[in-house]
Amino acid sequence: xxxxxxxxxxxxxxxxxxxxxxxxxxxxxxxxxxxxxxxxxxxxxxxxxxxxxxxxxxxxxxxxxxxxxxxxxxxxxxxxxxxxxxxxxxxxxxxxxxxxxxxxxxxxxxxxxxxxxxxxxxxxxxxxxxxxxxxxxxxxxxxxxxxxxxxxxxxxxxxxxxxxxxxxxxxxxxxxxxxxxxxxxxxxxxxxxxxxxxxxxxxxxxxxxxxxxxxxxxxxxxxxxxxxxxxxxxxxxxxxxxxxxxxxxxxxxxxxxxxxxxxxxxxxxxxxxxxxxxxxxxxxxxxxxxxxxxxxxxxxxxxxxxxxxxxxxxxxxxxxxxxxxxxxxxxxxxxxxxxxxxxxxxxxxxxxxxxxxxxxxxxxxxxxxxxxxxxxxxxxxxxxxxxxxxxxxxxxxxxxxxxxxxxxxxxxxxxxxxxxxxxxxxxxxxxxxxxxxxxxxxxxxxxxxxxxxxxxxxxxxxxxxxxxxxxxxxxxxxxxxxxxxxxxxxxxxxxxxxxxxxxxxxxxxxxxxxxxxxxxxxxxxxxxxxxxxxxxxxxxxxxxxxxxxxxxxxxxxxxxxxxxxxxxxxxxxxxxxxxxxxxxxxxxxxxxxxxxxxxxxxxxxxxxxxxxxxxxxxxxxxxxxxxxxxxxxxxxxxxxxxxxxxxxxxxxxxxxxxxxxxxxxxxxxxxxxxxxxxxxxxxxxxxxxxxxxxxxxxxxxxxxxxxxxxxxxxxxxxxxxxxxxxxxxxxxxxxxxxxxxxxxxxxxxxxxxxxxxxxxxxxxxxxxxxxxxxxxxxxxxxxxxxxxxxxxxxxxxxxxxxxxxxxxxxxxxxxxxxxxxxxxxxxxxxxxxxxxxxxx
Amino acid sequence: xxxxxxxxxxxxxxxxxxxxxxxxxxxxxxxxxxxxxxxxxxxxxxxxxxxxxxxxxxxxxxxxxxxxxxxxxxxxxxxxxxxxxxxxxxxxxxxxxxxxxxxxxxxxxx
Numbered sequence: 001x002x003x004x005x006x007x008x009x010x011x012x013x014x015x016x017x018x019x020x021x022x023x024x025x026x027x028x029x030x031x032x033x034x035x036x037x038x039x040x041x042x043x044x045x046x047x048x049x050x051x052x053x054x055x056x057x058x059x060x061x062x063x064x065x066x067x068x069x070x071x072x073x074x075x076x077x078x079x080x081x082x083x084x085x086x087x088x089x090x091x092x093x094x095x096x097x098x099x100x101x102x103x104x105x106x107x108x109x110x111x112x113x114x115x116x117x118x119x120x121x122x123x124x125x126x127x128x129x130x131x132x133x134x135x136x137x138x139x140x141x142x143x144x145x146x147x148x149x150x151x152x153x154x155x156x157x158x159x160x161x162x163x164x165x166x167x168x169x170x171x172x173x174x175x176x177x178x179x180x181x182x183x184x185x186x187x188x189x190x191x192x193x194x195x196x197x198x199x200x201x202x203x204x205x206x207x208x209x210x211x212x213x214x215x216x217x218x219x220x221x222x223x224x225x226x227x228x229x230x231x232x233x234x235x236x237x238x239x240x241x242x243x244x245x246x247x248x249x250x251x252x253x254x255x256x257x258x259x260x261x262x263x264x265x266x267x268x269x270x271x272x273x274x275x276x277x278x279x280x281x282x283x284x285x286x287x288x289x290x291x292x293x294x295x296x297x298x299x300x301x302x303x304x305x306x307x308x309x310x311x312x313x314x315x316x317x318x319x320x321x322x323x324x325x326x327x328x329x330x331x332x333x334x335x336x337x338x339x340x341x342x343x344x345x346x347x348x349x350x351x352x353x354x355x356x357x358x359x360x361x362x363x364x365x366x367x368x369x370x371x372x373x374x375x376x377x378x379x380x381x382x383x384x385x386x387x388x389x390x391x392x393x394x395x396x397x398x399x400x401x402x403x404x405x406x407x408x409x410x411x412x413x414x415x416x417x418x419x420x421x422x423x424x425x426x427x428x429x430x431x432x433x434x435x436x437x438x439x440x441x442x443x444x445x446x447x448x449x450x451x452x453x454x455x456x457x458x459x460x461x462x463x464x465x466x467x468x469x470x471x472x473x474x475x476x477x478x479x480x481x482x483x484x485x486x487x488x489x490x491x492x493x494x495x496x497x498x499x500x501x502x503x504x505x506x507x508x509x510x511x512x513x514x515x516x517x518x519x520x521x522x523x524x525x526x527x528x529x530x531x532x533x534x535x536x537x538x539x540x541x542x543x544x545x546x547x548x549x550x551x552x553x554x555x556x557x558x559x560x561x562x563x564x565x566x567x568x569x570x571x572x573x574x575x576x577x578x579x580x581x582x583x584x585x586x587x588x589x590x591x592x593x594x595x596x597x598x599x600x601x602x603x604x605x606x607x608x609x610x611x612x613x614x615x616x617x618x619x620x621x622x623x624x625x626x627x628x629x630x631x632x633x634x635x636x637x638x639x640x641x642x643x644x645x646x647x648x649x650x651x652x653x654x655x656x657x658x659x660x661x662x663x664x665x666x667x668x669x670x671x672x673x674x675x676x677x678x679x680x681x682x683x684x685x686x687x688x689x690x691x692x693x694x695x696x697x698x699x700x701x702x703x704x705x706x707x708x709x710x711x712x713x714x715x716x717x718x719x720x721x722x723x724x725x726x727x728x729x730x731x732x733x734x735x736x737x738x739x740x741x742x743x744x745x746x747x748x749x750x751x752x753x754x755x756x757x758x759x760x761x762x763x764x765x766x767x768x769x770x771x772x773x774x775x776x777x778x779x780x781x782x783x784x785x786x787x788x789x790x791x792x793x794x795x796x797x798x799x800x801x802x803x804x805x806x807x808x809x810x811x812x813x814x815x816x817x818x819x820x821x822x823x824x825x826x827x828x829x830x831x832x833x834x835x836x837x838x839x840x
Numbered sequence: 841x842x843x844x845x846x847x848x849x850x851x852x853x854x855x856x857x858x859x860x861x862x863x864x865x866x867x868x869x870x871x872x873x874x875x876x877x878x879x880x881x882x883x884x885x886x887x888x889x890x891x892x893x894x895x896x897x898x899x900x901x902x903x904x905x906x907x908x909x910x911x912x913x914x915x916x917x918x919x920x921x922x923x924x925x926x927x928x929x930x931x932x933x934x935x936x937x938x939x940x941x942x943x944x945x946x947x948x949x950x
Contacts, residue, residue, distance in 0.1 A: 484902070516873070518900035519909035519916070544856030548896040548911030556911050560891035802852075806892070807867075808859040809847040814867075816885070816892045831890050 006031040007102040009082045014278030014294035015108035016043030016063050021302040028072040034100050038081040050163040052135050055700050085251040104273055111241035111279035120213030125234035129160045142167045145233035153180040157238035162324035172203035184330035189370040192354040196326045243280045243287050256282030265311040267301040275301040292423045320378045329375040332385045333358050333368035344396040355399040379462045387419050412465040422452035422459045436470040444752040483520040486513040490743045494528050504541050523547050524743045530666035531738050534786035536793050538800045549628035552607050559828040564602040566622035570637045570655035571598030580620035588613050591825045597634040611801045614791045623789040631666045635659035640677030647677035649694020664787035668741040686714040689747040699726050704751035712748040715758040732765045735776040844946040850939055858895035860884045863949050869895035873906050880919035881935035886910045
């Protein structure tokens, strides 16, 4: 069967989503796919564009996994703009002169920022806010400027204003309409938003019609039609978007009355071989400027292309977002335009919080809502509206604060199967239930299986509700029991041990468990006891709890030998230290290597030799690196401002300080720190459990990243912190993790299961929502005081060394440990090699 | 000809842990699960990795019996007979062990 030539113009979020659909539906081998992308890079996340300023790199924003296109034989042409579609010959022409013929053509050219025809608006230092290149230009300009204005007080404009403010710019928002976010909010909601934004020091100028921008040698003057004016250094226009429909217009496809390529319910244009999807398309006279409807169009277009049945049926424009830290939600008919509708309003000007419900004239259905300052009701209200569900008897109870009494629960049970739970990835309740039936019994598993909750994350509470409900229905008890000996979870046991002051395994199992214990509960409780009391782990009653690594204070290797990793905090090591390590390695015949954590690892030590080796290392000034423990491993650092010509912060100094502060504290799993001296991020801090990156104004703190088997990009917890605040947040964060994580759960997995995600974590760590921060800090202080170098303790304690001999009844060495030469050093012998060597 | 060989005193084995003894040419793991005279002995060699490590594992209770979990990859071996829970084909030898005169730990050599 010959393949269909498929050409896709545009590699934005929607264009890429279309390609993902092809790959997910295993259709890639039916097409020869060529993509034209006029930008210099593949599709990236424009929704989170502003995070580019807060430290996310272009790579982090990318939506395309490296190698994805190549693996599927997709030809992507970067920096190539299509200039002509020849429908008669079914060809597209690019600016490089390339001509590609198509059988089917997908137009996903998106939109372009529209700048009003104001005199002077095309001058220097006037920007738009759409691409990474735009942001680079804004950042360059901002570094030499003090004040900036964003023209346009809509969603994107406020997003841009927040970004300017974060760059340290005195920021003004200039809006033509009398309210902010006029598309989504009513005037009262807009007013509360304005108050909140002004409180942050951003100037808000509404009802301002800019007539002219006068460029002076010292800056710019914005002249408004009411005679007033504003002096600033640069301007960002965010005054709306227009569909990029020029190519379609030129080849005479039907165009909507206000622009946009006209499409039918299958996203076909007036030429049946050409489809248009996303912001460039016009369906029933409407152009959708959000990503979710674009994704839906991508899905529909592909379905039609491969003969499946799917229709585009319009999209809900409800939205929930956080603008400059203010929660804002808009649902359905927010501005109460439906004939005969009525409203319920709640306003607290102290906080401020504003909530409004728009209901049908018989009080039975929800038509719309506005939420400013508190969007916790968003998901429930959205579901009520989308599914046309009956309102409770007193609809106002849905938005009243909790002290007014319990809210009527919108049971996930009441939702119809086709209710869309995740609008980012169009996941219905039925799909989630299906995943649960197929064995996904955690939120993390549902996320992986269905993608629900992996976009904006707003639906996670609802997903959790559905999960709990379904599991209850199926009679599956969600067991967090540690093992057959304890019916408690790690978190519960931690609490019991801490509150009741239990210090030994036998006490814990007698009071709260049954039986003898096993290889699961013993080390877990050993770790909790260490987290709580930090007693020397080779105390006789603690030894039986430890995995081999902890008993012999080294990582056991495949042949029964151990590794030796002294601490070199921040990766710093003196020449004297290097010489000492070299001499010790030579003396004890150890294989030497730099580990992945900027430390020196010595391998192949027999356990009988460990105390002697460590005695020499300690004499040379080293201490345990805790590489064998579920505890902080290291702080990886780049050289930072001390040496690097780009560095803006002393990353090594701070890394050493942090590593020394948190070393030796036992946690549910190992954790790693990274400290980078600038946004170039050479320490790869965003792939660590805790990442710290120097900025011009302080330090950005990232949490819950991971490299390894399942990489996870860390989330920004807080930006531009001074050291003292950062350390305080870290004390709380680490203790909170130690208290609440499951056994052997890295921070990244812990985070994925944390309901409410980064916002929740911020509310706990920064805003002290749970009121536990003082306690967490005190706790951290206490365990830090108790940290000792376990190797020093062991070397000073002859009784603890007895167990290091291989045989209880002989001073012979383990003859199973044999080495063969390799690359100037040696490696463990294989079984065959050993047998030959021993003459067996 | 088999005989009882004394390898150490009972107090040399910390309760709830194991030690390794050399019996002839063989590495034998001896476990003392409680603070009592109750002892078990199986081969010290982890048959999956061919490394002499089993005495360093954690003693565990499953199905009302005692096992040791290998410190390398956590496969479990039954203390009373060396049976491997994960894969019967990897079961290990077991030895007879006793405490003589409430003091001396003895293994019967094969």
